[in-house]
Amino acid sequence: MTKISRNILIGRKGGKVSSDQKSLAARQNVRLRWHGKTADGVIPVAALIDGAWYRGKGRTASMALWDAHSGTFHTVGMNTYRDPLTFPKISSRVTRLKQEGHVEVSGGSFAPLQVLSAE
Amino acid sequence: MNAFERKEEIHEALTTLGKQMALAYAGDVQLLCCGGSGLCVLEILSRSTKDVDALAFIVDGHTLKSIEAFSPEMNLAILKTAQIHGLEEDWFNAEATILLKHGLPEGILERSTQHARQYGPCLRVQFIGRADQVALKLYAAMDPAKGRRHEEDLVAMDPTKEEIKHGLNWLLSWPSNEAFKKRLAFLVEGLGFGELL
Numbered sequence: 001m002t003k004i005s006r007n008i009l010i011g012r013k014g015g016k017v018s019s020d021q022k023s024l025a026a027r028q029n030v031r032l033r034w035h036g037k038t039a040d041g042v043i044p045v046a047a048l049i050d051g052a053w054y055r056g057k058g059r060t061a062s063m064a065l066w067d068a069h070s071g072t073f074h075t076v077g078m079n080t081y082r083d084p085l086t087f088p089k090i091s092s093r094v095t096r097l098k099q100e101g102h103v104e105v106s107g108g109s110f111a112p113l114q115v116l117s118a119e
Numbered sequence: 120m121n122a123f124e125r126k127e128e129i130h131e132a133l134t135t136l137g138k139q140m141a142l143a144y145a146g147d148v149q150l151l152c153c154g155g156s157g158l159c160v161l162e163i164l165s166r167s168t169k170d171v172d173a174l175a176f177i178v179d180g181h182t183l184k185s186i187e188a189f190s191p192e193m194n195l196a197i198l199k200t201a202q203i204h205g206l207e208e209d210w211f212n213a214e215a216t217i218l219l220k221h222g223l224p225e226g227i228l229e230r231s232t233q234h235a236r237q238y239g240p241c242l243r244v245q246f247i248g249r250a251d252q253v254a255l256k257l258y259a260a261m262d263p264a265k266g267r268r269h270e271e272d273l274v275a276m277d278p279t280k281e282e283i284k285h286g287l288n289w290l291l292s293w294p295s296n297e298a299f300k301k302r303l304a305f306l307v308e309g310l311g312f313g314e315l316l
Contacts, residue, residue: 059268070121080262081217084295087302088263094214099122099169099207107124107167 020118024052028115038104043112045071045102054112060098064110072099073110121205122167126160129171130236132204136211137239139196148193149177149243150186151231153215153255157246161234163276169207172215174223177245183228185220186213218255224289227251253278254286261290261302273310283312 027049035047043054050068058064060077067074077098083091101108123129140148155168175183189197197211204210230248237243247255253276260269278286290303304316 072121078265079214080265082261082263082299084221084290084293084299087261087296087299091220092217094217096209096212096214097207101122101167107122107165109166 024049024115024118028052040111041113042103043115045104048102048112049115049118052118053116054110055114055116056110056112058100058110060100063116064100064112066112070099071105072101073112074099075110122169123156123159124167126162129156129160130238132200132206132210133171133236133238133242133244135203136196136200137237137242139199140193140241141239143192143196145190145192145196145241147241147243148190149180149245151175151177151183151228151245151247153247153252157234157252158272158276160246161249161252163249163252164272170210170212173211173213174215174247175219177228177243181228183219183223186216189213218258221293224251224254224285250282250285252276253282254289257283257286257303257306258290260306261299263302270306270309278310280312280315283307283310284315287315 028043028047031047031049032043035044037043037047042056048054048066048068050066053063053065054073055063058073058075061075064073064075075098077096079094079096080090081092081094083089100110103109103111123132151174152171153174154170154172155164155166156171158164158166159168173186176186178184198208200206201208201210227247228245230251231245233248234246235243236245253273256269256273256276260266260273262269287303287307291300293299307313307315
């Protein structure tokens with residue numbers, strides 16, 4: 001990256017500095033070259049990285065940890081119960097670890113769209 | 120297994136649970152159950168589910184009691200069943216018992232007897248009926264932040280006018296504020312049953 005004046009930078013942000021994030025993104029890109037995203041932009045099971053967090057669309061959460069060993073996503077799901085008298089105030093909430101299968105698998109409900117970080 | 124794909128798998132897990140409870144001398148337990156497993160057993164929805172939601176203890180066959188905790192023997196049986204079938208440790212849980220706070224639809228227990236099954240000498244499970252599943256889903260869909268998935272479930276359940284009316288009557292029987300009634304009306308109208316309002 002070249003600094004041509006006090007406020008203007010030219011080149012890729014981050015330059016040559018390596019980071020875990022960049023390395024993970026590179027690993028993901030390599031896999032996506034072989035197993036491309038679906039038309040909906042969903043990352044297929046074959047391209048998922050074990051132990052990585054994914055942003056996506058799921059029943060219980062929009063972020064999930066991919067566990068290749070058990071072939072499932074782990075999410076933190078919240079069930080919220082609203083008080084009818086003081087609605088929409090929350091009367092109670094239960095937070096639990098949940099699991100969701102990949103959408104391409106029968107009965108699955110999590111569609112990973114972007115890798116976020118590794119464990 | 121890791122998830123229930125078919126109703127037979129739910130029956131298998133509950134049969135194992137019943138056996139393990141007998142081996143652990145857990146005593147007789149009768150439960151009212153709901154949630155995704157109920158939808159699967161009644162063949163209302165085909166999506167997979169990872170757990171069985173216990174709603175209440177059935178005492179003397181006709182009284183519902185909220186579940187403070189399962190007995191240590193039953194907890195042990197739940198854990199052993201999880202190990203045998205490759206399920207999560209909390210696959211059989213009582214999170215839904217919170218719904219008893221406001222009261223359940225009238226006659227829910229009587230209707231559930233049509234979906235009752237004995238699993239070994241200790242465990243009897245009754246899944247709530249279709250109309251009550253719709254009613255509980257309607258309440259779950261009331262959540263303005265996370266209700267979307269329940270709305271989608273409701274649409275997939277393809278409820279009849281009578282079932283929505285049943286749910287509506289139940290929710291309107293609670294003391295509630297204007298915001299609650301407004302949200303309920305919005306939901307019912309969105310489902311195409313505006314004439315019920």
